[in-house]
Amino acid sequence: MKKNIFNLVTSIFLLLIFQQNIFSQTLLIDPAGDGGFSNGSTFTANGWTDANSTNNPWVIGTAIIGTPYTGNSAYVSTDGGTTFSYSNTSP
Numbered sequence: 001m002k003k004n005i006f007n008l009v010t011s012i013f014l015l016l017i018f019q020q021n022i023f024s025q026t027l028l029i030d031p032a033g034d035g036g037f038s039n040g041s042t043f044t045a046n047g048w049t050d051a052n053s054t055n056n057p058w059v060i061g062t063a064i065i066g067t068p069y070t071g072n073s074a075y076v077s078t079d080g081g082t083t084f085s086y087s088n089t090s091p
Contacts, residue, residue: 033047034046034047035047035048037060037071037072037073037074038071038072040060041060041061041072042060043058043060043074046060055078055087056076056078056086056087057076057077058074058075058076058077059074059075059076059077059080059081060072060073060074060081061073061075061077061081063075063077063081063082063083063084064084
């Protein structure tokens with residue numbers, strides 16, 4: 001009986017000591033396919049549905065160039081996508 005209790009306590013102790021968290025990565029948005037912004041210059045072409053207003057709309061373009069961004073990206077623009085800008089007076 002004592003040996004069974006000892007084995008149980010030892011097993012629980014070892015499980016607690018050697019417990020490890022396992023981490024993995026999940027690709028939620030594929031930058032090279034649908035969900036990324038490389039398929040075209042519209043949200044629909046990239047698998048998105050946009051719900052923009054006339055003030056501070058989201059656009060897809062190349063105004064944000066440089067590390068780490070290459071190619072198309074989504075950004076807020078008040079001038080039709082020429083630059084990335086936001087007007088804090090127009091909600």
